[in-house]
Amino acid sequence: MMYGWTGNILRVDLTTGTTTVEPLDRDKAKNYIGGRGLGVKYLYDEIDPAVDALSPQNKLLFVTGPLTGTGAPGANRYVVVTKSPLTGCIANSTAAGDFACTMKYAGYDLIILEGKSEKPVYLWIDDDRIELRDAAEIWGLDSEETIKAVQKATSLRAKVACIGPAGENLVRFACVMNDAGRAAGRSGVGAVMGSKNLKAVAVHGTKGVKVADRAGFYQAMDAAFKTLEYEYVEEFHQTGTPGVLSLVHEFGVLPTRNFSVGVNDFADKISGETLADTLSVRKRMGVACPGCPVACGRVTKISTGKFAGQGFGPEYETIGMFGSNCGVDDFEAIAAANFVCNRMGMDTISTGNSIASAMEMFEKGLIPESDIGFPLEFGDADAIVKLAQMTADREGFGDVLADGSYRMGEKYGTTDYFMGVKKQEFPSYDPRGLQGMGLGYATGPRGACHIRGEAQDLDLYGVMNWRLTADRGLEVLDPLRSDDKPPLVKDVQDWFTMIDSCGMCNFMFFLMVDEDQMRQLIETATGVDMGGYEGFMRTGERVFNIETLFNRRAGITNEWDTLPKRMLETPMPAGPAKGQVVRLAEMLPEYYELRGWDDNGNISDAKREELGLA
């Protein structure tokens, strides 16, 4: 009997169409917890990291954490783990929503999808009944239509995760979409699902999740809800993630015109407050995922005009990428581009960033107009919507964009205008004004990312209620200082690894729960002793290191732990961060030393032994 975990793995061989249920390995569960950690461990053990990401040899894992669906605050996430077709590194994209909890209620911690189906199929899981069904009729439908069609064919109570046309067309940054508008967004996990000819996974579950120590779990839950910082939560109800935009602009790190500058004169036109007052359907109140007190979700509606429509979003990153980074100040166009990405199942960050990169290359004369079909200049609101659709369909110039801006740069002779790390595009924070973020970007195992070690939170909000800052006696942090960042970035990365592994949402840790509360939640739910704060953080470190190990075996050396030339050499031209570059060369050696890695970024034998990595 396992608590917290359900103890079952569902293995689906798409080539032969057979399904088997296996018991979960207890030791792996204890050492890697679940979600991101457990998924990476299973993938690392089962595939050769050097395989082609879009080949049948790659596997696709859906993994929940031990807290998913238990009622712990914000514990509603699942992780899609695979090898990324965009970066060639490990890909682990998390998403929240009913799908994650329902997968747990159906009784599975992991769903492992192997091989490749001959024709399009979808997977229907109704507790113990598992079926692979023909998906010929739904192939080609967008994500919202797919969810409706699958629910109609299976059960209206089924929760569905699927790919849109972008995933079918193997766009290298396609997402897995679930519950209309939630996305396992980055690194192209949707393309891997598309390469396996798997259109959707539908689940319905009635089994529930048991916790080991109910009284203790209740106590830990109450403690977590009590620490909730209602002031911040109120802000999130009102403006959601777009509310961050004004703050980011204040720091002078809002990417503008393909990361050429961090401030602009139209930031208030695309701020969260403007969104709440104009397009937002539910004025000043959000929509929540299961078990979440924050309710950051937005629903927006454009009533009239060429962009008319309704849907989820846009989130801050989307506004930053399609908005300021493309020089667009038309909120309706940003929302419309977001709707296109949601329906097609495509990462808004990579899409927006790639379009901005193409805009700069066009203006510099590196991409001829004949290739694009029209002049592509910064600030062209119609172009972002049009190009997003073309990218999803791989039509015309969209075929180039669909491979990401790094490959686009290679095609046109220079990757200087690619803004990202390890071939994955930056999200909406210019690292020149946030030194910690620069180091976080460069060393992240899945490339440039804002949620694998939220270094930007340290830099933007100063010190949180985290033990890793409290133990150091820190009160204020200066985002422009680099000498104090390496130890902080390392610890934050390990800490956020644990968050992704247990199945909780990052926002919980940003608003309420600290390390000890979270450890208590895991311990009371699973009945496993984590070994105090030390053991807890070591588990995070173990997961982070096995991800890096996966990358090294996939042939991604530490040469990729770097930033674009613009971030390292061109000083920020204006704003509060004026004159800054990322001082990566100062931070990286210290960071490697703290990690126990050698100068080549390889994990030392002593470190491996300490963490129990083979």
Added chain:
Amino acid sequence: MDGRVLLIDEDKCTGCLLCMVGCSLAHVGEADLERSHIRVFQAAQDVFVPLTCNHCETPSCARACPTTACHQDLEHLRVIIDDGRCIGCKTCVNACPFGHAHYDEVARVSAKCDYCDGEPECVRLCQTGALSYVYRDEGSSEKKREAGAVRAALRRT
């Protein structure tokens, strides 16, 4: 248990389902949305309506019950189902005009809200104030005050 009722303000509901998780944890000891006595009905992308037993004064479910398992607890002003006497015939589920009583497929009996004996778990966990446990008149008087304010404002203009 002093005759208080559960008041629902759907405008404040974010659809987080904490009430459902809490309800099932309290009643069946595990998180399972299908076994919760309160349900959040999603009417549109951004419209959520929490629904639970109204504890009617003339309860159709109790009248329909062939074994009197489903009965009115007059002392505490609520309608409850006695597990021991329930034969799982689901007549109460059909009889309820609002569809509130439900059949628990694991326990194989009908189940419904019992106000958690005076400390409703759903209300305790609700983070936005969409659910509250109030004296009967408090609920309506709040709405009355709002309606009164609207009328007063109209008079002034």
